[in-house]
Amino acid sequence: MDNSHFFYVLLINLLVILIIILLVNFSTLSKQGTTKLPFHPFHIFITCAILIFLSLTLSIKLDNGFVYDLRYIPFLLGGVYGGKRVLLGLAGALILIRLPLLGPGFIVTVFLTILSCFVILYVAPKLTSKPWTTRVYWFTFFSFCYSILAFLIPSMFYGFHDFTSFFIYSGTLTGSTFFVFYLYEMIRTTYILQLESIKYEKMHVVSQLAASMSHEVRNPLTTVKGFLQLIHESPMEAQTNQDLSKVAVSEIDRATDIINQYLTFAKPHPEVKMELDVSEEITRSTEIVMPLALNHGVMVEVDLLHEHSITGEPNKFQQVLINILKNGIEAMESGGILTITSYEEDRNLFIVIKDAGIGMTEEQVTRLGEPYFSLKGKNGTGLGMMTVFKLVYVMNGTIDVWSKLNEGTTIKLSFPITEQSGMKIE
Structure with a gap:
């Protein structure tokens, strides 16, 4: 036997096994969601059966009917990770694929396949709770024992004892098993950690949302509760109760606004899209924030140079404008000028x-x-600008921000224009 040729064929066999395992893993993981493990037993069986067949086609044949390759690796891999049914199915497939070659080696194959099934069924469940490195070492040891039973012992009985060939076969099979199982365990462990990380991140977001919402809504509700108690204790003081009722109503409105912001965060998609008159929406939004602007000593200057309209939902578009305008007004603590400019360029409508x-x-x-990122300290929920970014994205728009400390901020919104008029889009 040409030992160098034997070694090269085994290396090619290993390369084929690694390539197919990597391709199957990457293909399966890329198509899977993030809620369950991706490897179905049937897919494991098909993949390993194909690898067994390919390994046999790359085998080295000896004159006395023995053939050697790395088919034990996919058999062991599928039997360990596919479960009892996959193990028995692969055992049958291995024997059937080996059957046409017959020879004394076929009897050895049947014996070692049955023996391996009993060993895997007995040992594999005991290793599931062990660290993955321990499992890799055990399965590598299985391959080493298989090389002795499949090559060294038969070589002594059938007269082809070549210790150099045995060491090549045993070393390649054992090392390849370690490498394949190590790689598979790394891929499997990484995917499990990814699932756990995604689950933790979701739980973290939910806990943050719940904590923030309970904190923000509790404040106005506590105020309303206190005022209602005062009204109940002094029912005859009409003027005082009227003032208290106004404050209570305003606090309820504030709680409603907070809840609406959270609902927008949960579902930012506009329910109905229609043609928007941008000039009208800007004017209406400016009127809404005007009392706040006057209170802060801010002048609002509007310069509308656009001609076309855009598509979206009026209430959500107003929410975008009002959030930005309120932030701009509140940022000018000593008063100043807030400018709103619109223009068109390259089939887009810009609002600066x-x-x-x-x-x-x-x-x-x-x-x-x-x-939850806010520059307003305790007075901000950290959801206003996040809502703005989400709604602009849903309207197929973009948002750019330029700012310099103590010199102001410029926000530019961009939306694709539409020339249709009066059309409602479901």
């Missing part, structure tokens, strides 16, 4: 809102739009 407020650092601009 510029304030002369306290501005932001580069790091703050980068974090703008993150959940």
Whole structure:
């Protein structure tokens, strides 16, 4: 036997096994969701059966009817990770694939296949609770024992004892088993950790959302409860109770606004799309924030240079504008000018809102739009700009922010224009 040729064929066999295992894993993982393990027993059986067949086609044949290859690796891999049915199915497939070659080696194959089934069925369940490195070492040891029973002992009985060939076969089979199982365990462990990480991240977001919502809604509800108790204790003081009722109603409105922001965060998609008159929406939004602007000593200047309309939902578009305008006004603590400019360019409608407020650092601009990130301290929920980013994205728009500390902030919104008029889009 040409030992160098024997070694090269075994290496090619290993390369084929590794390529197919990697391709199957990457293909399966890329198509799977993030809620369950991706490897179905049937897929494991088919993959390993194909690998057994390919390994046999790459085998080295001896004159006395013995053939050697790495088919034991996919048999062991499928039997361990596929379960009892896959193990028995692969045992039958291995024997059937080997059957046409017959010879004394066929009897050895049947014996070792049956023996391996009993060993795997007995040992594999005991290794499931062990660290994955321990499992890899055990399965590598199985391959080493198989090489002795499949090559060394038969070579002594059938007169082809070649210790160099045995060491090549045993070393290649044992090392290949370690490498294949190590790779498979790494892929499997990485995927499990990914599932756990995604699950943890979801739970973390939910806990943050619940904590933030309970904190923000509790404040106005506590105020309403206190005022109602005062009204109940002094029913005859009409003027005082009227003032208390106004404050209570305003607090309920504030709680409603907070809940609406959270609902937008949960489902930011507009329910109905229609043609929007941008000039009308900007004018209406400006009127809504005007009392706040006057209270802060802010002048609002509007310069509308666009001609076409855009598509979206009026209430959600107003929410985008009002959130940005309120942030700009509140950023100008000592008053100033808030400018709103619109224009068209390259089939897009641009809305530029510029304030002369306290501005932001580069790091703050980068974090703008993150959940719960707010520059207002305890007065902000951290959901306003996040809602703006989501709604602009849903309307197929873009948002760009430029800011410099103590020099103000400029926000530019961009939306694709539409020339249709009066059309409602479901």
